[in-house]
Amino acid sequence: MSVIPLYQPDISGAEIQAVIDALRSGRLTAGPRRDRFEDLCAERCGCGHGVAVSCGTAALHLVLRALDIGPGDEVITTPLSFIASANSILYVGATPVFVDIDPRSLNLDPAAAEAAITSKTKAILAVELFGDTTHIDQLAQLARSNEITLIEDGCEALGGVHCGRPVGSIGRAGVFGFYSNKQVTTGEGGMIVTDDDRLAALCRSMRNHGRVQPDTDTTLLSTDGAPLIHDQLGYNYRVSELACALGIVQMERLDQILSARRTIASLYMQKLRDMPDLILPTVEVPQDRSWFAFVVRLDDQYTHVERDRVIAGMSRHDIGVAAYFPCIHLQPYYRQRFGYDKGTLPIAESVSQRCIALPFYNRMDETQVELVVHTLRVMIQREQLLRRDE
Numbered sequence: 001m002s003v004i005p006l007y008q009p010d011i012s013g014a015e016i017q018a019v020i021d022a023l024r025s026g027r028l029t030a031g032p033r034r035d036r037f038e039d040l041c042a043e044r045c046g047c048g049h050g051v052a053v054s055c056g057t058a059a060l061h062l063v064l065r066a067l068d069i070g071p072g073d074e075v076i077t078t079p080l081s082f083i084a085s086a087n088s089i090l091y092v093g094a095t096p097v098f099v100d101i102d103p104r105s106l107n108l109d110p111a112a113a114e115a116a117i118t119s120k121t122k123a124i125l126a127v128e129l130f131g132d133t134t135h136i137d138q139l140a141q142l143a144r145s146n147e148i149t150l151i152e153d154g155c156e157a158l159g160g161v162h163c164g165r166p167v168g169s170i171g172r173a174g175v176f177g178f179y180s181n182k183q184v185t186t187g188e189g190g191m192i193v194t195d196d197d198r199l200a201a202l203c204r205s206m207r208n209h210g211r212v213q214p215d216t217d218t219t220l221l222s223t224d225g226a227p228l229i230h231d232q233l234g235y236n237y238r239v240s241e242l243a244c245a246l247g248i249v250q251m252e253r254l255d256q257i258l259s260a261r262r263t264i265a266s267l268y269m270q271k272l273r274d275m276p277d278l279i280l281p282t283v284e285v286p287q288d289r290s291w292f293a294f295v296v297r298l299d300d301q302y303t304h305v306e307r308d309r310v311i312a313g314m315s316r317h318d319i320g321v322a323a324y325f326p327c328i329h330l331q332p333y334y335r336q337r338f339g340y341d342k343g344t345l346p347i348a349e350s351v352s353q354r355c356i357a358l359p360f361y362n363r364m365d366e367t368q369v370e371l372v373v374h375t376l377r378v379m380i381q382r383e384q385l386l387r388r389d390e
């Protein structure tokens with residue numbers, strides 16, 4: 001592990017105790033902790049239902065299934081995201097339609113999304129990248145006026161607010177993931193939030209093999225006397241009580257977690273402000289932002305070779321950095337399957353080649369932030385020297 005890692009889960013004594021209590025309770029799955037975790041997430045998102053599942057990708061898959069999106073349907077989405085958002089569209093046999101992004105927020109460009117709507121479009125799957133919620137209201141409006149569905153991939157924006165509305169409540173359904181680099185983690189886990197009773201019920205059933213009474217016991221032999229009836233194709237996307245015990249405490253600490261992250265983000269902002277050649281994240285309303293990652297980018301005189309060298313240089317100094325995110329449409333699998341070429345989505349491609357995610361976690365202190373900033377400065381100066389020597 002790096003001296004200053006890219007991310008680090010924030011697990012306090014309360015989480016550890018909660019998991020021990022869950023273990024001692026004798027109920028390891030489909031119990032009261034799951035119900036409580038679901039309620040906490042639904043409440044925080046201002047939604048009527050929360051459905052806990054095994055990961056964020058499973059949550060996306062179930063929402064697309066519940067909306068009956070499948071072969072022949074198109075889903076408009078962003079090329080600049082973690083690959084799971086687009087993969088979920090492939091899981092249901094639908095076609096992802098990638099459209100370009102806005103270079104400021106790095107989110108889907110609403111005008112580009114509008115231009116991509118066809119008679120086959122069923123949904124817009126929007127991602128609030130790195131916690132930035134910009135344009136989600138416009139995308140919701142666009143979806144409404146075209147009678148298609150907005151799915152909110154809020155995996156990177158839990159607890160964020162856009163124009164007074166919590167992330168997750170703006171689309172027909174919102175999706176979250178609790179992998180260990182997220183604001184709230186359960187190790188692995190995911191959540192669907194929605195006001196749509198039918199959608200929630202379908203997701204509950206499909207997470208447990210499509211069972212008619214999905215919330216009763218989950219073993220092969222029904223111990224509650226209910227017949228094991230499966231009226232649709234489901235999956236095992238259940239989540240353990242151990243994970244939910246962890247999630248409950250993390251959700252209770254969410255305000256504290258988000259505020260720690262805001263403090264670190266603003267430290268970075270202050271210390272990087274005067275740095276030439278660097279583009280900082282945009283922040284609409286600071287107190288509404290839920291920060292997932294702190295991602296800066298080199299300006300457009302830099303190539304991806306130079307960016308990669310900066311990343312390698314920082315890694316050599318034991319600082320955890322990453323290239324968040326490579327464009328999904330240019331991933332080998334997508335290129336082979338759909339034949340995308342470079343230049344298809346010029347803004348996303350250009351931005352993606354110059355981004356650098358810096359270390360970012362709740363317990364980072366000012367000294368660590370300073371060391372990251374100093375090292376980044378040195379690495380950029382090094383690129384300038386190398387260029388001069390060419």
Ligand SMILES: *Cc1c(COP(=O)(O)O)cnc(C)c1O
Binds near residue numbers: 058081156178190
């Ligand atoms: C983390 C994440 C997911 C879900 O990831 P899982 O690893 O399946 O929990 C989905 N979309 C985005 C944008 C993410 O960042």
